[in-house]
Amino acid sequence: MRVYTGSASQVGRFRRAQSGSVAIQFAILLTALIGMSALGGEMTFAIYKHRQQQSAADTAALGAATALSVGYPADPAVEARAIAASAGFVDGAASTTVAVNNPPASGPNAGNKLAVEVIVMQQQTLAMVGLFLNAPITITARAVAVNGGSPYCILALDNWAAGAISIRNNSAVSNPLCGIAANSADSRALILNNNATVAGPVSVHGDWSLASGATLSGHPLIKSGPIIADPYAGVQLQNIPSCTGQSLSGDNGRIFSLTAGHFCNGWNFGNNVTVNLASGTYYIDQQLTTGNYFTLSGTSGVTLVINGNYSVSFGNGSSINVTAPSSGTYAGLAFFGLRNATSTVTQTFSNQITMNIKGAVYFPNQIVEFDNNGSTTSGGCTQVIGRVVDIQNNVELDNNCSGTGVASIGSSPGQLTE
Numbered sequence: 362m363r364v365y366t367g368s369a370s371q372v373g374r375f376r377r378a379q380s381g382s383v384a385i386q387f388a389i390l391l392t393a394l395i396g397m398s399a400l401g402g403e404m405t406f407a408i409y410k411h412r413q414q415q416s417a418a419d420t421a422a423l424g425a426a427t428a429l430s431v432g433y434p435a436d437p438a439v440e441a442r443a444i445a446a447s448a449g450f451v452d453g454a455a456s457t458t459v460a461v462n463n464p465p466a467s468g469p470n471a472g473n474k475l476a477v478e479v480i481v482m483q484q485q486t487l488a489m490v491g492l493f494l495n496a497p498i499t500i501t502a503r504a505v506a507v508n509g510g511s512p513y514c515i516l517a518l519d520n521w522a523a524g525a526i527s528i529r530n531n532s533a534v535s536n537p538l539c540g541i542a543a544n545s546a547d548s549r550a551l552i553l554n555n556n557a558t559v560a561g562p563v564s565v566h567g568d569w570s571l572a573s574g575a576t577l578s579g580h581p582l583i584k585s586g587p588i589i590a591d592p593y594a595g596v597q598l599q600n601i602p603s604c605t606g607q608s609l610s611g612d613n614g615r616i617f618s619l620t621a622g623h624f625c626n627g628w629n630f631g632n633n634v635t636v637n638l639a640s641g642t643y644y645i646d647q648q649l650t651t652g653n654y655f656t657l658s659g660t661s662g663v664t665l666v667i668n669g670n671y672s673v674s675f676g677n678g679s680s681i682n683v684t685a686p687s688s689g690t691y692a693g694l695a696f697f698g699l700r701n702a703t704s705t706v707t708q709t710f711s712n713q714i715t716m717n718i719k720g721a722v723y724f725p726n727q728i729v730e731f732d733n734n735g736s737t738t739s740g741g742c743t744q745v746i747g748r749v750v751d752i753q754n755n756v757e758l759d760n761n762c763s764g765t766g767v768a769s770i771g772s773s774p775g776q777l778t779e
Contacts, residue, residue, distance in 0.1 A: 407485060407500060414481045414502035417448035419777055425461060425477040426506035426776070427581065435587075437463055441479050456484035456497075465505050468779050476507040476778070505779035512562040513770040514539035514758040516746045518591055518725055520566075523549045528557040528575075528752045537561050537579055539758045541750075542589045542771060553577070557752075564589060564771070591746070592768035593723055598699065599690055601644050601668070613652070619643070627669075630655055632676065638683075642691060644668045655679040660719075662686035664694050667724075670703040677712040685720025685766060692766035693744075695720030702726050704748055711754075718743050720767055731756055742767050 425441035428434055438461035442452050445459045452459035458481075465471050465478035484497045515534065517525035525545035528534065529552075534541060540562030543550040550567035553559070553575035561579040563569070564586040571577070605622030612631035621641025628645055630636065632652035638659030644666045651657075653676035659665075663683050667673060673696075675681065685695040695718045698708065707728040710716060721744040722729060729747035732754055742762035762769070 407498070410483065410485060411500050411502060413448070414450060414483060414500060415504070417445045417450050418479045418481045418502040418504040419506075420448065421445045421459070421461075421481070422477055422479040422504040422506035423777060425463070425479060429463065429477060437461065437477050441477065445479070445481055450481050450483065458482045465779075468505060470505050470507065470778060473507065476505055478503065478505045478779075503779070504777060506777050512538070512540045512760075513542045513564070513589065514561075514744050514760050515541040515750055515756075516589055516591070516744070516770050517543045517545065517550075517748065517750045518746065519545055519748045520588075521545055521547060522749055523547045524552045524749070524751075525550050526750045526752075527552045528559065529554055530753050531556045532752050533558045533560070533755045534752065535560050535755060535757055536759060538760045540564070540579060542586075543567070544588050589771050591725060592770055593694065593721065593725070593746070596691065596694065596697070598666070599642070621663075623668075627671075638663050640686070642666060647671060649673040651676045651679060653677045653679070656682070658682045660684040664691040664697055664720075666691075666697045666699075667702075667708075668699065670699075670706055672706055673708055675710070675712070675714050678714070679712075680715045680717070681710075682717045683720065684718075687764065687766035693720055693768050694723055696722045696724070698724035698727055700725055707751075708747070716743075717741070719765060720744070721746055724748070744770060746770070 421441040421444040424444040425437035428437040428440040434440055441461045442459050445452065450457050450459060460480040462478040463476070464473050465476050470476040480501065480503045482499055482501045484499050515526065519525045522545050525543040525547070526541055537560040541551070541559055542564040544566050546567045548568045549570040550565045551563065551569035553569065554572040556574040558576050559579060562581055563577055563579060564583040566586055566588055568584050602623045604625035607619055607622065609617065609628065612634070614633045616635045616637070618637045620639045621643055623644040625646050627648035628650065629648055630651045633654050634652065635656040636658070638657070640662040642664045646668045648671055649667065651674070655676050656679070660682055661684065664685060665683065683695045685691070685693050691697060702724070704726050707730050708724050709730045709732065711730070711732045719741040724747045726748050728749045728751060729745055730751040741759050742765050743758045744767060745758070
């Protein structure tokens with residue numbers, strides 16, 4: 362066996378040669394670590410951008426579905442792209458594309474005209490990723506939203522009236538899920554004064570006037586908005602049967618049990634009278650007048666047709682409990698006024714009346730007024746539709762109308778589904 366017997370200087374050179382090899386290996390390893398760190402940083406950036414885009418797509422889809430619901434703007438894509446731009450993703454700029462599809466082009470809502478699909482795409486040039494790919498990467502985020510039910514409980518149909526809806530004297534429409542809509546093009550289509558408030562959405566075809574502490578606190582608040590369609594425009598008065606022979610004689614303290622029919626002499630009840638109604642349609646001519654503390658109960662599917670040009674008149678402290686039919690010709694209609702009725706007639710619900718109505722109070726060519734401490738009860742589904750609507754006391758209307766037969770007034774803000 363040979364033993365290396367070189368000089369000390371030769372041994373030192375050998376050791377220095379080994380040390381240089383380690384340095385080279387460490388430099389290669391350090392370069393790899395720096396590269397991996399840079400690649401990780403770029404991937405983190407890509408994830409961050411995707412989250413930004415997803416948030417923008419979600420918000421844009423919700424805004425577009427809301428626009429689709431209320432009809433403003435007419436093209437929901439305008440709303441979607443404006444919302445995406447406010448989040449920093451401008452369609453056509455900085456390699457960004459914001460695609461809006463109504464109905465969606467893919468997914469479980471494909472073909473659903475009540476749904477809006479928003480796809481936000483943006484190209485990113487990443488140096489380290491570019492070592493493995495020959496082109497920039499495209500980050501994509503997608504969201505789909507659909508509109509819901511109706512945001513409005515109160516609708517004034519007159520196209521030109523000033524004060525088509527008037528809310529005064531500390532009155533409040535207090536349910537944020539119950540909005541108001543006025544089809545008038547007047548600059549004072551909606552008038553609020555003396556601390557009146559509306560907590561829900563508002564849409565006016567013209568403009569509103571607020572004075573003396575009045576406030577609108579709901580969302581959305583739309584001026585110069587669309588005409589909201591009359592949801593019962595297609596309902597026609599049916600053939601009216603012959604006069605009923607049911608007796609309405611009697612006065613104070615009496616209890617009447619009536620079946621549907623044509624009451625040619627109208628209704629004229631005294632004080633403390635209770636009237637129970639079987640299901641069906643009640644055609645009431647000439648008058649509907651009651652004394653004080655009158656109680657009306659018809660909760661199994663009842664429509665009261667006010668068949669004339671008179672004003673209904675309920676006595677002080679009366680209680681009106683009516684549930685509209687859920688199907689049939691008059692589905693959703695609790696009170697139905699004639700379309701050709703005199704337009705100056707006012708249907709007044711006042712004098713501490715309690716209205717527990719599940720359905721529509723519908724007088725398309727007349728004035729509907731709530732005043733003098735009349736009240737509505739919560740927990741159901743009530744609409745008020747008139748040529749003009751005047752509110753001078755607090756109105757609590759609920760909008761839980763699913764399965765009731767009540768037709769929607771407009772549509773509600775969207776909900777994300779994909």
